[in-house]
Amino acid sequence: MSYRATRRTLIAGTPALAALALAACSEDPTGPVLTADADLPTAVPSATKLVVGDPQNQVAYEKSGLVKQLSFEIEWANISGGPKTQEAFRAHSLDIGSVADIPPIHAYWTNLPTKIVAASGRLDPLEHPIYDLGIAPGAGITALEGLRGKRIAYSPGQAQGALILRVLDKAGLAQSDVELIELPSTADTYSNALAGGEVDAAPIGGTQVKSYLNKYASDGATTIPHGLRDDPWVLYSPVEVLEDASKAAAIAEYARLWGAARLWTRANKEEWINAWFVEHEGLSYEDGEYLFDREGEPELPEDWDETIARHQETIEILAEGTGNDVIDAGDLYDRRFEPLVAAGVQEYGEAGAP
Template identity: 35%
Template sequence: MKALLVLPLLVSSFGFVRAQDALPTQVPGGTKLVVADQNEALQTLMQASGAQAKLSSAVSYANFLGGPAILEAFRAGALDLATVGNTPPIQAHAAGEQIPIVAARVSSETDYFLALRPGLKLSSLEELKGRSIAYGEGTGRQPFVLNALKLAGLTRKDVKLVPLRAADFPDAVRTGQVDVAALNEPHFSRYLADFADRGASALPKEQNDRLPKSLTYLYASKRALDDPAKAAAIRQFVAAWIDANRWSHRNVDAWVDAYYVKRQNLKHADGRKIVESEGAFEFPLLASLIAKQQSLIDVIHEAGDLPKRLDARQEFDLRFDDVIAGKTN
């Protein structure tokens, strides 16, 4: 209790320690981690890069599609760690779940692209007015759409937001159930290729570039971070994850073959275009992302999708900044 009195700013209202205690470094034999994956991208990256083989813990992957499903698995105590977009940590926070962010990857490009139903042509964000738009509350697509409306000078009252699961976005736009859907890769490129003969298109890139850039988080359960063995394993995983991402950009052809060709059944040329569209990656210190996360919280709160304004500082475990700094210096 004395630590809480002496260092109140270093402990979140959830109660997880953010900065004052050093992370354990020893991973005992037999330590296991269960990590959420999406579209098998993370496990392929870790294995193809060789980062997986260097981990001291036994890591298994569970495949999901979308942040809400991952959050439910965390609630059930079935996960230790997950890669997600910028919104799931906010939803977890709002729900009172303790799943602090332990690492982040920022791209020079956006996470999503605004795909248009076959035959529809729009040239600007402002032309979203009056359109039906797929809306995935609790996913990164949520603030992406809300920011698109805000930049266009529109509110949710100016459009029809259609609540859908992330897995249903591609079918919804290709069938015309919605006019617009925010798609990520490889779904976006696959949609444009498969329905080109029906006039599939997207909002122009210069319009998409007006939107916030890609932000991917690694977040972990408090239960796992409270376990010294698992906390040390997560520390090691964070460092390996950064290495694996850098490998993918130094070895583009190998990464494309391992994931986009063998896992996603795309042509090599199409996979390479996807990788090139992702831009350059950076791995910023978590402390530097608090303001950005707060702005996302505020956008969602202003739209009426959060019961109260949250404090972004409570969503990060800043102890991992030492790990990240060690990989970036």
């Protein structure tokens, strides 16, 4: 099997998928309309192209060799996070994105029809949270109940903002019991706001936790666990993209290998740390290892019932906190894609390699 790669685009050989041809559109980059109740096509026309915003998994697909199993042209977009992904969706410049579970809710509320096509989390999510609550020096917060009357960093429409609303709910506090300070959850914004005394508490994750404590613990900075699941991660696409039969077939192919790529990263620790954390993110190997261990093992559910039920709980808390209507979480998912991740893992094994 041969393939060619350029800086942004990869074209690969044909995967071992069930053959359901779309001969009528084999030379047309825009496929026929696929209705929401139609079966997913499993053969991808040769002219099909996807623009994918999934930077971390781009590296995993490439390093694992799984990219060779994709039969369509893929253009990798260096886009991540809910706001940038949705901006690209609205500009019709992105076909699929990788985000937490909040952006699809926000997309629905802002009239951007999207559907989730793959879902994952972390095994033992309370032992391996994405975020801790960073506590500013002198804030005196040692438990969630201590947030009453405090200033808390808040980013509406993003996972960190939703987490704060869930934390308040768990602590039995209303928004009126605290002061929510709207700040973008970018780079070190929250850590700097904590250190500068702009807020008393903020959700911080990744190396921010380590660097925040390294820099400011001597001044009294601390972190406390929030004790909630904050691990949902999904792939989602605009409905208009999924209505294109050719693109839907390509997305099914991509989603099918998503879990295998994730598992490859866990089975190849040193290579993954060097490829992603060191070379791509510019971190030290030590920080990369810290993050690798903090992530724990991925959870790749074969059935989405529990995932959707948890998503519904989040929607209801967010709706109450933002004044939006409660929506049915099931409406955010395209369950035609539900069995694909497990099928990919079964074919390629838990090592995630072809």
